[in-house]
Amino acid sequence: xxxxxxxxxxxxxxxxxxxxxxxxxxxxxxxxxxxxxxxxxxxxxxxxxxxxxxxxxxxxxxxxxxxxxxxxxxxxxxxxxxxxxxxxxxxxxxxxxxxxxxxxxxxx
Amino acid sequence: xxxxxxxxxxxxxxxxxxxxxxxxxxxxxxxxxxxxxxxxxxxxxxxxxxxxxxxxxxxxxxxxxxxxxxxxxxxxxxxxxxxxxxxxxxxxxxxxxxxxxxxxxxxxxxxxxxxxxxxxxxxxxxxxxxxxxxxxxxxxxxxxxxxxxxxxxxxxxxxxxxxxxxxxxxxxxxxxxxxxxxxxxxxxxxxxxxxxxxxxxxxxxxxxxxxxxxxxxxxxxxxxxxxxxxxxxxxxxxxxxx
Numbered sequence: 001x002x003x004x005x006x007x008x009x010x011x012x013x014x015x016x017x018x019x020x021x022x023x024x025x026x027x028x029x030x031x032x033x034x035x036x037x038x039x040x041x042x043x044x045x046x047x048x049x050x051x052x053x054x055x056x057x058x059x060x061x062x063x064x065x066x067x068x069x070x071x072x073x074x075x076x077x078x079x080x081x082x083x084x085x086x087x088x089x090x091x092x093x094x095x096x097x098x099x100x101x102x103x104x105x106x107x108x
Numbered sequence: 109x110x111x112x113x114x115x116x117x118x119x120x121x122x123x124x125x126x127x128x129x130x131x132x133x134x135x136x137x138x139x140x141x142x143x144x145x146x147x148x149x150x151x152x153x154x155x156x157x158x159x160x161x162x163x164x165x166x167x168x169x170x171x172x173x174x175x176x177x178x179x180x181x182x183x184x185x186x187x188x189x190x191x192x193x194x195x196x197x198x199x200x201x202x203x204x205x206x207x208x209x210x211x212x213x214x215x216x217x218x219x220x221x222x223x224x225x226x227x228x229x230x231x232x233x234x235x236x237x238x239x240x241x242x243x244x245x246x247x248x249x250x251x252x253x254x255x256x257x258x259x260x261x262x263x264x265x266x267x268x269x270x271x272x273x274x275x276x277x278x279x280x281x282x283x284x285x286x287x288x289x290x291x292x293x294x295x296x297x298x299x300x301x302x303x304x305x306x307x308x309x310x311x312x313x314x315x316x317x318x319x320x321x322x323x324x325x326x327x328x329x330x331x332x333x334x335x336x337x338x339x340x341x342x343x344x345x346x347x348x349x350x
Binding site for chain 2 (some may be wrong): 003005006007009010011012013015016017018019020021022023024025033035037038040041042043044045046047048049051052053054055057060061062067071074075077078079080081082083084085088089092095096099102
């Protein structure tokens with residue numbers, strides 16, 4: 001991987017992460033009035049996380065079936081309100097175990 | 109209350125956040141290094157970004173070989189939520205806080221530091237904020253360093269399985285919110301539907317993965333803002349209770 005491109009990307013990421021944080025608190029010291037924009041901004045994280053997660057989660061491991069098992073476990077535990085760490089670790093274990101079972105079945 | 113005392117109080121408030129960041133940043137360091145980035149670049153990303161979803165997604169795009177514009181725009185869209193938090197904090201922050209102090213504390217605004225500081229009664233002092241963000245910064249970078257360092261030591265099957273970690277965390281972030289609010293559930297459904305249309309329908313195949321995400325986000329957020337305006341009060345996460 002060419003390091004120059006990577007470092008420019010990192011600098012860009014740092015910049016576009018800092019700008020939304022710093023601008024309102026320093027420059028615009030007034031409240032946003034528009035209900036539409038406020039709602040829009042508030043829905044953005046959920047929309048973006050949803051779009052990032054599905055369907056790409058199903059391609060995130062070696063096989064579709066193990067990824068689906070991991071996603072299922074994550075949705076279930078997420079629904080039960082478990083913490084990020086618990087959900088992530090459980091999903092990893094689910095994928096790992098499913099892959100092992102899959103390999104065993106394949107060999108038989 | 110003097111500067112030092114309120115800084116210390118902030119540090120105390122930030123310790124649990126910093127501890128909570130350890131496993132998440134560990135996964136980040138791990139994924140970044142197993143994706144082909146050097147450990148020092150992974151730590152540099154954590155040091156300069158200090159955010160979860162944005163830097164995970166941006167790093168994924170870097171590893172995938174995406175262009176500058178795509179990396180920057182995707183990261184920006186994911187981080188737009190900080191604008192609301194920053195705005196909200198600006199209402200609560202001590203009026204006389206100087207611009208330099210504001211610029212410094214703005215760097216440490218995350219979902220968690222925002223929630224802790226906005227739940228604090230009364231006016232916010234810059235010294236408290238600077239103390240509050242110190243421990244999360246430490247935890248985030250320490251975890252990244254650790255995860256990146258052990259990356260190559262884990263067996264390959266385990267490395268493959270860890271590919272799901274990021275998505276599992278995303279799921280853990282959106283499912284509870286979707287359970288609480290039908291509006292959020294609808295927004296997520298629209299976003300996923302839109303991204304699937306862009307991904308699987310041949311006409312749209314010219315749209316790259318990063319722009320798919322951006323387009324789906326804009327469509328779904330606009331949908332939510334149009335059909336469920338003001339619902340954000342229910343979520344409570346980015347509200348200061350005004």
